[in-house]
Amino acid sequence: MLGDDEDVFDSVTWESPNAPSYDNTPQDGPSGPGFRQSTDTDGPNDPKWEGYLITSVSDPVKELAETKDAYVSYLVSAQTNLRIFSTQNVSSRRRFQDFVFLRENLVRDFPACVVPALPDKHRLEYITGDRFSPEFMERRRLDLHRFLQRLARHPTLQRSTLVRAFFESTEWHVHMHQHMAHPPGLEPSPGIIDNISDTLLNAFARVRKPDDRFLSMRESVDQFEEGLVLSERLWSRVRNRTSDGNPESGEDLTADYHDLAVAVQGLGFLESGITDPLNHFSNTLLEFSALLRHTTQTTTDPFLVHLHSLLTYSHANRAVLKLRDQKQLDFEELSDYLSGVTSERDRLAAIISGHAGSSGLGLGSYLKDRVDALRGADDDRSRVEKMRKLDIKIKELQDAVTTAHETSDAFSDETLREQAIFQYAKEAEMKEMLGNLADGQIEFYKSAMEEFERIIPMVQRIRVHP
Structure with a gap:
């Protein structure tokens, strides 16, 4: 896939489930828990998992209290049997900006992957100064917990070197600078002029030979989002x-x-x-x-x-x-x-x-x-x-x-x-x-x-x- 880091995937032997389970409950077996089933019925475009990654975000703590640089750090931990991790139980403390860096670089390194969004930072609490209240920190913790869960359920993102470093690295800031200096992608990022020209040229362009498979996917996404919006509106009224x-x-x-x-x-x-x-x-x-x-x-x-x-x-x-x-x-x-x-x-x-x-x-x-x-x-x-x-x-x-x-x-x-x-x-x-x-x-x-x-x-x- 575009943006894959070769040293991450060289030793991976893919195995795919027929019906993957997302309860993240480890199974007993000689090869360890995870998504391991027969690949006899898998198609070429079926997703393939190598193992499990159980993540959690807990214990929000206000750091540098009573200073202008105060921030909240969260304990991120994981249990896994993926081979790229050094141990089965890893943990570290990260702040919200670390989550932002993780997502932005995953989007850049894996453009074809559905990378989940982070909770919006520009909220009223940042204006009123109540972003350190227990209620806000708990809501933010739940949002970040759900973000990591979605990454952990993705067979490609869960095995990226950046995700591994996010959980394991004791020198995360050093790793961030190294990743920015030497990104895994081989293609240089387009300049702003290229982006503007592409946007102007393709603003009104349409695919002339649309693929029926992706048309049905788009229709399914439209129906799903319409149902979510309607449900949100009704339950908000309730x-x-x-x-x-x-x-x-x-x-x-x-x-x-x-x-x-x-x-x-x-x-x-x-x-x-x-x-x-x-x-x-x-x-x-x-x-x-x-x-x-x-x-x-x-x-x-x-x-x-x-x-x-x-x-x-x-x-x-x-x-x-x-x-x-x-x-x-x-x-x-x-x-x-x-x-x-x-x-x-x-x-x-x-x-x-x-x-x-x-x-x-x-x-x-x-x-x-x-x-x-x-x-x-x-x-x-x-x-x-x-x-x-x-x-x-x-x-x-x-x-x-x-x-x-x-x-x-x-x-x-x-x-x-x-x-x-x-x-x-x-x-x-x-x-x-x-x-x-x-x-x-x-x-x-x-x-x-x-x-x-x-x-x-x-x-x-x-x-x-x-």
């Missing part, structure tokens, strides 16, 4: 109506149940004969209000955060599909350019041989000939010199077209593997996300049922005499 933290909105059920409990308690003071049952009922309503708030904080909010994170992960997948289209577009445009230069060379050859009519002169060629005539460059000597230059350009373009075609085909094959990897990761995350949501809802309704089952007999014993 969250706001359940516990939005604004009692004046009139849509906060937790506040409504709290107000109802206060009203029932006041009613108990007026009805001296049933004060005790009404007070118990009021306490039950208060407990139910607290359960609603607890479920929102521990179930609904994490679900919404995971939904948004999965949406950004899908955007990274869409970017790879767009880059594949760009590779095919580069090949098509180079082919057209080669065809135009070849036609011009043939036209000049026909004019020199006295068969100008057989060259199929168009309006553009006619005007070009008239301009050359006015400049005095319409003699055979200048045409021969021009043909010589065109022959050199044709040779260069033929090599460029061949390289572009090979790159486009290789990128297409890699994209097929990436889609399979993303599909596995997406299914694992959806299972985890919906499982946590279901567990939280079950716990909520079970606790609510217990509370109301305790109060029902007391309420039933109430007798009001006229």
Whole structure:
């Protein structure tokens, strides 16, 4: 794949699962745990894993407290049976900027891989100065934990030298400088002028011969993201109506149940004969209000955060599909350019041989000939010199077209593997996300049922005499 480091992969013997498991639970076996199954049914574009990598981010600590250079460091640890790691259990402390460096360089070194995005740094906490609050650090820790999990589930990224150094290196800053000075990629990065020209040229360009496989992939991504956006919108509405933290909105059920409990308690003071049952009922309503708030904080909010994170992960997948289209577009445009230069060379050859009519002169060629005539460059000597230059350009373009075609085909094959990897990761995350949501809802309704089952007999014993 583009950007692979040869010394990382020389000794790797690939083995691929038929149905990879992403619970990251080590299996017992003579060769160690991990993704190890038969490769008899694997296709050429199926993802292949060598082993497992179980990652975690924990213990956020504020470093250099009470100084202007204060930052938060996180303990990153991993358990693995991958051969590139020196031990099976590795750990180190990293700050957020280290995660940023890791992602940016993985994107550069592995352009065909779906590298997950990091949580957005430009948040309100960085403006208000609350980025060292325990709540913010815990949310950031969960986001970084999910980022490393996605890297660990990727069969190529999990074995990169940069990921290994991120977990193992005791001189991470030295390794960062060495990586910047000697990147594994052989191709130089394009300059800003090249990027601007490519953007302007391809702003309205479209692939003329789209591949049905990638069209269906793009349609699948569109449907998936549409479902995520709709789910996020609906659950945000549910969250706001359940516990939005604004009692004046009139849509906060937790506040409504709290107000109802206060009203029932006041009613108990007026009805001296049933004060005790009404007070118990009021306490039950208060407990139910607290359960609603607890479920929102521990179930609904994490679900919404995971939904948004999965949406950004899908955007990274869409970017790879767009880059594949760009590779095919580069090949098509180079082919057209080669065809135009070849036609011009043939036209000049026909004019020199006295068969100008057989060259199929168009309006553009006619005007070009008239301009050359006015400049005095319409003699055979200048045409021969021009043909010589065109022959050199044709040779260069033929090599460029061949390289572009090979790159486009290789990128297409890699994209097929990436889609399979993303599909596995997406299914694992959806299972985890919906499982946590279901567990939280079950716990909520079970606790609510217990509370109301305790109060029902007391309420039933109430007798009001006229």
